[in-house]
Amino acid sequence: MGRCTVLGAGSWGTALAIVLADNGHEVRLWGHRADQIEEINEKHTNDKYLPGIQLPDAICGYYQLDKAIEGMDIIILAVPTGAIREVLQKMVPFLTKRVLICHVSKGIEPNTLKRISEMIIEEIPEQFLEDVVVLSGPSHAEEVSKRLPTTVTASSTNILAAEKIQELFNNQNYFRVYTNPDVIGVELGGALKNIIALGAGISDGLGYGDNAKAALITRGLAEIARLGTKMGANPLTFAGLTGIGDLVVTCTSVHSRNWRAGNLLGKGHKLDEVLKNMGMVVEGVRTTKAAYQLAKRENIEMPITNAIYNILFNNFPPKHAVEGLMGRNKRQELEDLYLISKQSNG
Numbered sequence: 001m002g003r004c005t006v007l008g009a010g011s012w013g014t015a016l017a018i019v020l021a022d023n024g025h026e027v028r029l030w031g032h033r034a035d036q037i038e039e040i041n042e043k044h045t046n047d048k049y050l051p052g053i054q055l056p057d058a059i060c061g062y063y064q065l066d067k068a069i070e071g072m073d074i075i076i077l078a079v080p081t082g083a084i085r086e087v088l089q090k091m092v093p094f095l096t097k098r099v100l101i102c103h104v105s106k107g108i109e110p111n112t113l114k115r116i117s118e119m120i121i122e123e124i125p126e127q128f129l130e131d132v133v134v135l136s137g138p139s140h141a142e143e144v145s146k147r148l149p150t151t152v153t154a155s156s157t158n159i160l161a162a163e164k165i166q167e168l169f170n171n172q173n174y175f176r177v178y179t180n181p182d183v184i185g186v187e188l189g190g191a192l193k194n195i196i197a198l199g200a201g202i203s204d205g206l207g208y209g210d211n212a213k214a215a216l217i218t219r220g221l222a223e224i225a226r227l228g229t230k231m232g233a234n235p236l237t238f239a240g241l242t243g244i245g246d247l248v249v250t251c252t253s254v255h256s257r258n259w260r261a262g263n264l265l266g267k268g269h270k271l272d273e274v275l276k277n278m279g280m281v282v283e284g285v286r287t288t289k290a291a292y293q294l295a296k297r298e299n300i301e302m303p304i305t306n307a308i309y310n311i312l313f314n315n316f317p318p319k320h321a322v323e324g325l326m327g328r329n330k331r332q333e334l335e336d337l338y339l340i341s342k343q344s345n346g
Contacts, residue, residue: 013078081107185237205266
């Protein structure tokens, strides 16, 4: 039995706490709102994030961070990307031994352009950090909380750490975990697909249909792989769960908050209004800014990301942005595969 703390009592953190409890582990779930933690402990529900879901009695809620991590061996980091450094910095004074940190968030930090594993390594002193693992893949919290079949990937530069998280979460009835040593690819695939999901929502909001969305997903994968390969990822990772898998689920489902946000933008709503009405963090907005900066730094062509950036931050009308994509210079489709292969072969 593992001793685990999940930091972040949103929909995904709560869903993963359910998996851990179902697997017989000791599970603490931390959130910063006392009323939410009281609901988790007394009613065994978290209705704001997972309405209608009964939580296992084994999940114990905490709103004091020091109590939540005291004596625990594994910490699951499930807070939004924008809050990660703050939570890590608050956690450090309470660490008394080495812990394995598994993050499940999907994003890139603007300006620093750091992946989440890099942020963790920067913020947690070496004497307290056993290892870092990322758990990612096509996984809606709503479906996991209902114990519907889901597959994800645990990735670490240390395969033993990845296998430890695999063993911790794997549930033979509904939650299957693979391992992958390509941390860069897994993190970038999970983060960048949110940009394409915004685009898919915009396309649907404009009423463009399935043809346009299929093209967007396919060409979106090409530019994700272009950037990822340039940054050292294995291009084959983008053909797996954290590439194609994550793209499909995030770009085609009403469960996806990035798709929902994009859909509202496509229907003419302003970004501030959309974010205010969503009630949850839309990671794709922040990641779009970071990916735009990364593409410039790495000199990588990312036309879909550029178009979404202009819609979000330069007030481009969505329809004009799509027309700009359609009017680009003619190219050969397999040119991208050649470039990716050339990059990966050095």
